[in-house]
Amino acid sequence: MERALCLVMGYVFGLFQTGYIYSRSKHMDIRNYGSGNSGSTNVLRVMGKKAGLIVFLGDAGKTIIACLLTRLLFRSQPELLYVYLLYTGFGVILGHNFPFYMGFKGGKGIAASAGLLASTDWRVMLVCLVVFVAAVAITRYVSLGSILVMICFFIGMVFCGWRGDFGIAAAHLTEFYVLAGLISAMGIWRHHANIKRLLSGTENKLGARKE
Template sequence: MERMICLIAGYLCGLLQSGYFYGKTHKIDIRKYGSGNSGTTNALRVMGPKAGAVVFFGDFLKSLLPCLAVRLVFQNQPEMIYLLILYTGFGVILGHNYPFYLQFKGGKGIAATAGLIMAADLRMTLLCLTSFILIVLITRYVSLGSLVVATIFLIWMCVFGSMGAYGIGQNLLPEFYIVAALISGQAFWRHRANIGRLIHGKENKISFGSGKTK
């Protein structure tokens, strides 16, 4: 029951489409421009750095806050708490990626994943942030940095979960790994077109001078 509550609550929080609503305040539907999604990178591409920052923090907080709330509400269930955080974060990502009121056309869930990562483990947050910044600075591929973060997340959760860092009972570890894999898998699925362009050297790069991608 707790799992379903966290998943549904997360999905409802994920429906707060920062990019879509910010675009509407500027009289545009961001999904009709650029890459066609309502996430941070497309907001940056279409409306500039201010929009990118607003959208990122909006999507980041809509994941961070409910995940932190779960830590508080279920603190008396230490063997379950991190599993429930994953369910909540996964729900937020699904709500962000597939909002029912926008014909299931949302973003790619990276900012929401970042919120989940910060709520789960500050050490992992530091590693993911450092890796993302370095990769984007060196390659100028936001998509590549995002995919590396998703990979680090999965490896970290599996390694430290098996070491007992999150207090997950042995009987719950397979489920813990599966949910973590689903979260990471969403990032790869939503970036499948980017992966194809990366392979063929046609992916858009970010230009630090203008704050927009090219």
């Protein structure tokens, strides 16, 4: 019951489509421009750095708020809290990626995943940030940086869970690892078109008008 609540609550928060809302405030629909994606990367390419930052913070922020609510609701269950946080974060990502009122066409969930990182472990978040910045600075491929972040997220969650940093009961560690794997796989799968372009050498670099 608690897991379903976290998942549904997260999905509801994920429905707040910052990119779409922001673009509509500027009398445009971001889904009709660039890659057609409503996430922060496409907003950055089409509408500029300020817009991209606003949308990124909004999409990360909705995960942080949802996770704060989860912490409040389940503070009496420390042995399961981080499992519930992953359910909540996964729900936000699903709502962001597949909003029912937009024909299930949303973003790729990277900013929402960044919010989940900020809500779990600052050390893993820092490593992911360094990896992302380094990858984008060296290659100028935002998609590559995003994919590497999702891989680092999974490794970091497994490592911290194995070390006992999250206080998760041993009986729930496998569930925690599976959730982390699903979140990571979702982020990578949402970049399947980018992966094809990266392999073929046709992926657009940062600064291009299309993703």
